[in-house]
Amino acid sequence: MALLEVRDLGKTFGALRALGGVDVTVRARSFHGLIGPNGSGKSTLLKAIAGAHFASEGAIAFDGADITTATPAERAKRGLSLKFQITAILPELSVYDNVLLAVQADQPLWTLLRSKSRAALHDEVLELLERFLLADLATDLAGELSHGQQQWLEIAMAMAVKPKLLLLDEPTGGMSPEERRVTGELLMPIKESCALVIVEHDLDFIKDICDHLTVLDQGQVLDDGTVAEIERSSRVQEVYTTRV
Numbered sequence: 250m251a252l253l254e255v256r257d258l259g260k261t262f263g264a265l266r267a268l269g270g271v272d273v274t275v276r277a278r279s280f281h282g283l284i285g286p287n288g289s290g291k292s293t294l295l296k297a298i299a300g301a302h303f304a305s306e307g308a309i310a311f312d313g314a315d316i317t318t319a320t321p322a323e324r325a326k327r328g329l330s331l332k333f334q335i336t337a338i339l340p341e342l343s344v345y346d347n348v349l350l351a352v353q354a355d356q357p358l359w360t361l362l363r364s365k366s367r368a369a370l371h372d373e374v375l376e377l378l379e380r381f382l383l384a385d386l387a388t389d390l391a392g393e394l395s396h397g398q399q400q401w402l403e404i405a406m407a408m409a410v411k412p413k414l415l416l417l418d419e420p421t422g423g424m425s426p427e428e429r430r431v432t433g434e435l436l437m438p439i440k441e442s443c444a445l446v447i448v449e450h451d452l453d454f455i456k457d458i459c460d461h462l463t464v465l466d467q468g469q470v471l472d473d474g475t476v477a478e479i480e481r482s483s484r485v486q487e488v489y490t491t492r493v
């Protein structure tokens with residue numbers, strides 16, 4: 250079943266047509282990669298899905314609802330969660346408090362005042378810290394974590410709201426090969442409850458973790474299919490050998 254349907258999406262910035270006629274379908278609990286040369290429109294598409302900017306044309310449906318003109322907060326309430334290239338952690342707070350803030354963001358105020366609820370929140374924070382290899386660093390300042398650990402903290406925070414779809418923009422940028430490998434391992438289990446749309450330049454990483462790929466070129470869909478189909482695509486090979 251389709252969780253996200255992007256139909257005939259277009260986005261212009263002044264005279265520049267960054268996206269045009271883009272169709273993308275993401276199934277529930279699938280990992281969907283957006284790849285393509287620099288400037289092909291990957292981040293623009295991710296931002297349009299998140300509501301960070303509005304599409305100029307076309308429609309976006311998420312979980313059965315039309316979200317084309319919904320605000321980022323309304324999309325988040327429906328189960329969309331995102332982590333962008335730019336960091337969103339609070340460096341002066343502990344790792345624990347960063348995750349606690351993210352977990353609390355999903356709770357009504359009255360829930361936070363009950364001690365039973367606070368104990369449950371504590372358990373949720375610990376569970377996320379364990380899952381993303383941060384439990385031993387809980388009391389460290391977030392700003393003192395390594396680059397890779399900061400990325401994992403942000404993914405943990407994005408997962409704190411129990412999304413149906415997680416959007417990641419180049420999560421492995423600046424990571425060591427070992428940190429990339431671990432990031433892949435940390436992401437795989439989220440498939441049990443959540444789909445992923447990921448923009449990534451590391452093609453080996455994206456092929457390892459994704460079920461489905463959409464290849465963009467000059468703001469349009471060049472090809473779309475399983476990883477094996479895209480690997481065999483002569484159109485994609487041509488673009489990657491001549492322009493990347």
Ligand SMILES: Nc1ncnc2c1ncn2[C@@H]1O[C@H](COP(=O)(O)OP(=O)(O)OP(=O)(O)O)[C@@H](O)[C@H]1O
Binds near residue numbers: 267
């Ligand atoms: N806010 C903006 N204002 C004007 N032009 C923009 C804006 N955002 C993106 N663009 C332009 O839209 C086009 C697509 O950019 P986008 O960042 O989506 O590509 P990308 O595939 O993510 O590139 P990269 O792989 O280099 O990150 C580019 O020509 C870019 O310069």
